[in-house]
Amino acid sequence: MTRLASSRAPKLNDPSLFKTDVCYVNGEWVKAASGKTFEVNDPATGDFIGTCPEFTGKDTENAIAAAAAAFPSFRTKTGREKARLLRKWYDLVVENSDDLAKLITWENGKPFADAKGEVAYAASFFEWFSEEAPRIYGDSIPATVPGNRVVTIKQPVGVCGLITPWNFPAAMVTRKLGPALAAGCTVVVKTPGETPFTALALAELAHRAGIPKGVVNFVTTLKNTPEVGETLATHPTVRKVSFTGSTAVGRLLMKQASPTLKILSMELGGNAPFIVFDDADVDAAVAGAIASKFRSSGQTCVCANRIYVQKGIYDEFAQKFAEKVKGFKVGNGFDEGITHGPLIHDRAVSKVEAHIKDAEKKGGKVVVGGQKLPDLGANFYQPTVITGMTKEMAIAGEETFGPVAGLFPFATEQEVVDLANSAEVGLAGYFFSRDLERITRVAEALEVGMVGINTGLISDTASPFGGVKQSGFGREGSKYGIDEYLNIKTITWGGMNKPLQS
Numbered sequence: 001m002t003r004l005a006s007s008r009a010p011k012l013n014d015p016s017l018f019k020t021d022v023c024y025v026n027g028e029w030v031k032a033a034s035g036k037t038f039e040v041n042d043p044a045t046g047d048f049i050g051t052c053p054e055f056t057g058k059d060t061e062n063a064i065a066a067a068a069a070a071f072p073s074f075r076t077k078t079g080r081e082k083a084r085l086l087r088k089w090y091d092l093v094v095e096n097s098d099d100l101a102k103l104i105t106w107e108n109g110k111p112f113a114d115a116k117g118e119v120a121y122a123a124s125f126f127e128w129f130s131e132e133a134p135r136i137y138g139d140s141i142p143a144t145v146p147g148n149r150v151v152t153i154k155q156p157v158g159v160c161g162l163i164t165p166w167n168f169p170a171a172m173v174t175r176k177l178g179p180a181l182a183a184g185c186t187v188v189v190k191t192p193g194e195t196p197f198t199a200l201a202l203a204e205l206a207h208r209a210g211i212p213k214g215v216v217n218f219v220t221t222l223k224n225t226p227e228v229g230e231t232l233a234t235h236p237t238v239r240k241v242s243f244t245g246s247t248a249v250g251r252l253l254m255k256q257a258s259p260t261l262k263i264l265s266m267e268l269g270g271n272a273p274f275i276v277f278d279d280a281d282v283d284a285a286v287a288g289a290i291a292s293k294f295r296s297s298g299q300t301c302v303c304a305n306r307i308y309v310q311k312g313i314y315d316e317f318a319q320k321f322a323e324k325v326k327g328f329k330v331g332n333g334f335d336e337g338i339t340h341g342p343l344i345h346d347r348a349v350s351k352v353e354a355h356i357k358d359a360e361k362k363g364g365k366v367v368v369g370g371q372k373l374p375d376l377g378a379n380f381y382q383p384t385v386i387t388g389m390t391k392e393m394a395i396a397g398e399e400t401f402g403p404v405a406g407l408f409p410f411a412t413e414q415e416v417v418d419l420a421n422s423a424e425v426g427l428a429g430y431f432f433s434r435d436l437e438r439i440t441r442v443a444e445a446l447e448v449g450m451v452g453i454n455t456g457l458i459s460d461t462a463s464p465f466g467g468v469k470q471s472g473f474g475r476e477g478s479k480y481g482i483d484e485y486l487n488i489k490t491i492t493w494g495g496m497n498k499p500l501q502s
């Protein structure tokens with residue numbers, strides 16, 4: 001039976017960007033060999049959006065074969081040629097930004113203005129790496145062996161498997177695709193089952209941009225996710241896997257990839273400390289904490305998860321922070337004035353509830369929120385503020401990935417740095433202070449890949465993005481991002497010390 005999308009389905013300026021029942025392999029729109037599909041639903045309403053092919057490992061092997069067949073030719077493209085292709089793709093993403101943002105809000109739930117922001121962010125990775133593509137330089141190295149001459153060149157690693165999460169349906173894909181293509185790699189992208197349609201629209205734009213067939217392939221799956229993931233992580237043709245998602249899945253992929261010794265990039269979970277010292281500008285710290293904690297309803301890997309406030313300003317900060325949260329407008333991301341949308345699914349809501357219950361049981365006080373919003377829909381939850389947090393509570397040790405702000409009091413710099421560093425993960429960390437010496441000490445002491453000082457927003461195409469500890473390894477964006485897709489080859493010439501011929 002054909003199911004129709006709900007009456008709240010957004011009207012696209014270009015409806016052909018909405019691809020249902022098909023994936024993009026070898027330059028063509030194809031179905032799963034089995035003909036099976038899975039349903040995607042709007043997290044705000046629960047309404048049906050559309051269906052996507054339920055790819056298997058075997059279907060994925062076809063995509064890998066297409067990428068492998070395209071590689072010998074694509075790797076020989078000049079930097080300038082690859083730059084033009086990425087630039088064209090960038091232009092098309094910008095031209096179609098309204099439609100892409102509608103797809104993001106529809107399948108992810110974030111407010112339309114945030115979705116527009118995500119599209120601009122996503123496009124910027126194509127622009128940035130179109131500029132990096134012609135600038136892949138090697139070195140000329142003074143050899144220690146007499147008569148030898150040594151140079152290095154950088155070459156694309158080969159076929160890459162790219163696995164991305166639902167929280168940024170466009171930007172997490174382009175942050176990998178931009179550098180991969182700039183380097184000359186060919187790819188198979190496995191999009192998340194929750195948000196495949198934005199990525200498929202990007203595939204359509206790749207086609208229109210003239211990206212050669214087989215260079216980018218997009219596969220979708222929900223039920224077969226472990227099988228498709230394993231195929232990408234174990235297939236001998238795939239030379240690299242770049243993964244963004246949870247630490248648990250990152251660990252599994254790493255294990256699966258070890259027999260074939262694949263190159264890996266792992267952008268994994270966070271549990272960001274956000275520290276406000278007594279000497280901070282409290283209003284600025286409140287604004288920074290709001291921006292960091294509640295971006296995408298708390299569903300970003302760099303969201304503040306543990307907000308540590310020094311005792312001298314704790315009450316003032318808590319009161320001002322709570323006031324701001326009370327001003328949020330939660331609702332359907334397509335509605336006017338909405339500041340925060342739904343969570344992605346019921347499992348996310350359950351985790352939020354469990355973290356709040358745990359904090360309350362251990363003495364925390366919910367001062368704002370703390371309830372589901374069933375009138376809005378099953379996945380809506382009130383933005384929540386809890387005071388009196390302690391290190392025994394679940395939020396201290398695990399990212400909530402939802403709109404819950406726990407405020408932990410602390411006394412000293414040493415104490416808070418120890419608390420911040422007690423996490424197994426280390427992606428982002430933030431602090432607010434006006435003491436220059438403290439700023440240097442604390443920035444250097446935090447065990448994270450990214451530090452925000454007097455700001456709650458650190459994401460920027462130009463800045464290296466990535467973590468340490470169990471937040472993974474590798475850097476995306478920036479001048480370093482392309483290195484993840486390049487091998488250095490050393491070329492040594494011998495016998496170059498003969499005298500000039502007379």
Ligand SMILES: NC(=O)c1ccc[n+]([C@@H]2O[C@H](COP(=O)([O-])OP(=O)(O)OC[C@H]3O[C@@H](n4cnc5c(N)ncnc54)[C@H](O)[C@@H]3O)[C@@H](O)[C@H]2O)c1
Binds near residue numbers: 166249266300302401
């Ligand atoms: N460090 C970063 O840059 C970054 C960015 C966004 C999200 N994240 C992290 O991602 C997590 C939230 O995203 P999520 O819930 O989608 O994570 P997830 O690990 O469940 O899913 C991420 C991707 O992996 C796929 N996947 C799931 N199980 C798999 C398996 N067995 N084999 C192969 N692939 C599999 C999913 O379909 C999705 O495409 C959070 O921990 C968040 O911090 C990290």
Ligand SMILES: O=CCCC(=O)O
Binds near residue numbers: 302
């Ligand atoms: O969720 C993680 C990525 C978001 C970002 O790039 O800021």
